[in-house]
Amino acid sequence: MVSIENFGISFNETRILENISFDVKPGEIVTLLGSSGCGKTTILRSIAGLQKKHEGYICIGNECVSSKEIYKKDREVGYIFQDYALFPHLNVEENIAFALYKLPKKQKEIRVNELLEQFNIQEHKNKQIHQLSGGQQQRVAIARAMANNPKILLLDEPFSNLDAMLRYKTKIWLKDLIKQMNLSAILVTHDKKEALSISDKIGIVNDKKLVQFDNAKHMFENPNSLYVANFLCExxxxxxxxxxxxxxxxxxxxxxxxxxxxxxxxxxxxxxxxxxxxxxxxxxxxxxxxxxxxxxxxxxxxxxxxxxxxxxxxxxxxxxxxxxxxxxxx
Missing domain, CATH: 2.40.50.140 (Nucleic acid-binding proteins)
Incomplete structure (x- = not known):
């Protein structure tokens, strides 16, 4: 569903990433791991179309949506930001509806109600964002990301604002959701335990490159370098x-x-x-x-x-x- 080929990017004279290639199949969760500032979030932003200029190709399904020659704004992508990026001046219902601005009013109301029920936040629909707990805010953010039935879900440190027990429960819930809806999901996190427990595959980014990309269990048991071993294992x-x-x-x-x-x-x-x-x-x-x-x-x-x-x-x-x-x- 998602294919990244020879991806590279520079900001001014600073080289950030080069020759990054990997695929994500439907129903598959891929996690990107690496030190802060290594370019993991830049990959997500480029797939979402928020970062336009880059080398290589980004393909969704059988269609190239981004390269030096091609840039398509409309993509079947849902993006969950680290801070959730919810609008504080809008209530829960309005935050979700914001993603459905292209739909007629009646269809928008039907879809919002479906999402409120699906994510078990009906009772909070008239609340302002500051009145919600961290877990409730996250569900609103996920509901908004899922509003247009994306085929790809991008998650940037989605559990970082949650306490340990809520993080564990939300991780299981979100993993089940991705599998049930057969989404292609790409997750960025710094938590190796989180990455190992939720991922089908893991990609380790270091020194501008994807130094290992493999099945999570196989990578844990067979790291190809000291850097990868230190990232995944004690x-x-x-x-x-x-x-x-x-x-x-x-x-x-x-x-x-x-x-x-x-x-x-x-x-x-x-x-x-x-x-x-x-x-x-x-x-x-x-x-x-x-x-x-x-x-x-x-x-x-x-x-x-x-x-x-x-x-x-x-x-x-x-x-x-x-x-x-x-x-x-x-």
């Missing part, structure tokens, strides 16, 4: 000299990583001695900051359920199954 980077002592081959342009949960510590002797630099209580677990004694490296983290007989400055042993180590690009 990992430790292990010293190359330690990896060689384990009998594993590693090239200079590679790094060895292991998931934090695969690192264990105890006072039982092993080949890897570490020193405890810090202990933090994190609720369900304790987090230990460790330093290798025999290898130069960055500090590493280990999670333990109990700290019985463990103290800061203690020398203990780390236990790692080398089958859990992945060697990837820097």
């Amino acid at each position: 990992i430790n980077q292990l010293p190359n000299t330690y990896i060689k002592d384990l009998g594993l081959n590693i090239e200079e342009n590679k790094v060895a990583i292991i998931k934090i949960e695969d690192c264990k510590v105890s006072k039982n002797s092993s080949e890897c001695k570490v020193k405890i630099l810090d202990i933090s209580f994190c609720g369900e677990y304790y987090e230990l900051v460790l330093d290798f004694i025999d290898y130069k490296s960055k500090t590493i983290l280990v999670k333990v359920s109990s700290i019985d007989n463990l103290n800061i400055s203690d020398e203990v042993f780390m236990h790692i199954d080398k089958n859990n180590i992945k060697i990837i690009d820097k």
